[in-house]
Amino acid sequence: MVTERGLQVLRAIVQDYVETHEPVGSRSIVDRHSFGVSAATIRNDMALLEDEELITAPHTSSGRVPTDKGYRVFVNHLAQLRPLSSAQRSAIESFLGEPADLDDLMVRTVRVLTQLTGQVALAQYPSFARAHVTHVELVALAPNRLLIVLVTDAGGVSQRMAVLPEAIDDADMGVLRARLSALITGQGIGEASDRLQALLAAEEKPQDAVLRTLAGVVVDELGGFRQERLVMAGAATLARREQDFRGSIHPLLEAIEEQVTLLRLMSEMVTDEHGLAASIGTENAPFGLGEASIVASNYAAPSGTARVGVMGPTRMDYPSNLAAARAVARYLSRMLDEDEAGR
Template structure:
C-alpha cells in the first residue's frame, strides 16, 4: 500500500511541476491532491522517492522536482493517450483542410502542432523509399538539359535536372515519358529503377538506351538517399522567447535542430516504436542518445502505411510500417498528456490525408 501511495505522490509531483515549473513541496501536494494522508507522510514518501532516484531536491529546504526516471515512470503509467475533444479535432481538420498540396499540408501541420504544444514541431515528408511511382515526366530545357519530374503515390513531387552536351529531343522524351508511365506505374522507385534498366538493355536506340540508364540511376538514388530537405519545422522562435527552457539548455537544443540527419534518424526510429506504444513514442533526456537533447524530450508518431517484408526479403511475411513521422521536441517538463494527444491526432490526420490522396 505504501508503494502504491508513493507512486501516487510521484505522479502528483510530476503533474504539479509540469504546471508550475517550481519545486513541489509536501504542503502543496496535500492541499492540491486527495492523497488521504498527512503532510508529514507525504514528506516521507517524497524522501523515499528521492532515495530511489525518482525525485531530486534542487535546493536545501526547497521542494522537489522529477528526474528523468520520474518522468519515465509517469509517461509509462499514462495508461492511454487521452484523445483530443471533438472540437479540437474539428479545429485540426478545418486548419489543415485548406492546404492545396502535400507540402502545404505538412507545413500547416507543423505550424498547428507547434501552436497546440508551445514546442518545436517537426514533420517529415513521406519517405521516397516507401513511395510508389505515380507519374514521371521528362521535359526538354534550354542548353541541352532535361528536367525529370517524379510524382509519387504519397504526393511527393521530386525534380532532378540532367545536364549534358547531347540529350534526346522533345519527341523522344515525350515517348520515353509515356513508356515509363505505362511500364513503371505503381512500382516502388527501386522496382522502377530495375524496370528502366531492363528496358534500356532491350532498346535498340542509343539515345533511348542512355536516357533509360540515367533514369534507372535517378530512381535508385531517390529510393535510397534520405532527403533531409523534406523536414518541416515550426515553433523554434516561439520556444526561444518563452520561459519554459533555460538559456543553458536552449543552445544545445538549437544545435540539435541544425543536425537534421541526426534528428531524422532519431525520430524515424522513434516513429517505428510508436506502433507498440498507443501510437506514440516518447524519448526522455539521455534516451534520445543525442547529447544536445539531454534536457529535452521527443514525442513522435508515424503516419501513413507501407507494407514491408518482415525480414527485408519478399515472401517472408509483411509488416505495416509508417512512411514518415510527426513529432514534438520540448523540455523534459513538457505537458506529456497534451503533447502525446496532439502528436497522435496530427499523425492520424496525415494518414487519412495520404489515403485520400492515394485514392484520387
C-alpha cells in the same frame, strides 16, 4: 519500495511542477490535491520517492522536482492523455484541410502541432522506398532543356530540370517520354533505378545520348525518394523556453539544422501498443540531446508507418503533447488514406 499513494504523489509533483515551474513541497500537495493525509505523511512519501531517484531537490528548499527517471515512470504508468478540446480538433481539421500536395500537407502538420503544443514539431515524411513510379512527364522549357516530373503511388512528386546535349523537338520528346515510361512506370523505386543504371552501363549509342542524360537525372531523383526526410516547425520556441533547459540549447539547434540525428532518434523510438512513444532527457544522451524530451505518435501512410511528434524540455506537459501528437497523426493518416483512395 514506492507505495501506490507515493506514485500518486509523484503524479502530483510532475503535474504541479509542469504547471508552476516551481519545486513542489508537501504543503503545496496537501493544499492542491485531495489525498486526505497530513503534510508529514506526504513528506514521508516524498522521501521514498527521493530514495528511488524519482524526484530530487534542486537546492536547499523543501520543494522537489521530478528526475528524468521520475518522468519516465509518470509517462509509462501515471500519465492520462487529455482529450483535445473541440476547438483544438477543429483547428487541426481546418489547418490540414485541402493541402496543395504532400509537401504542403507535411508543412501544415508541423505548423499546427507547434501551435497546439508550443514545442518544436517534427514529422517524418512517408517512406517512398517501397513506392512505385506511376507517371513520368517531360515538359519542354527550351529546345535543350526539359523538366522531368516523376510521380509515385505513395504521393511522392519530384521535379528536376535536365540540360540536354542537343536540341530536340516535340516528336523527339514524345519518343523520349515513351521510352522512359516503358522503362520505369509501374516499377518499384529500386527496380526503376536498376533498369536505368543498366541502360547507363550499356554500350553507349550516339542516338541514345539524350535518353542517357535523362536517365542519369532520373536515377538521382529516385535516389532522393529513398532518403528519409524530416520537416520541422517552431524552432524559435527553444529560445523562448531556454530557461526550462538545465544546460545549453545549442545541441538541439544543431540537431534541428542537421536533421540526421533527429531522424535516427525518431526512427529508433519504441512505441507502445497505441503507437505512442516518448524518449526522455538522459535517454537521448547517445544522440547528444540529453537536455530534451521527444514524444511522438505513429501515422499510417500508403508506403508504411512514419512518426510525428514534438521536442522540448524534459519539463513538458507529456499528456497534452502526446494527445496532440496522436490527434494530428490520426488526421494525417486519414488525409493520406483519402488521397490514396482518390488516385
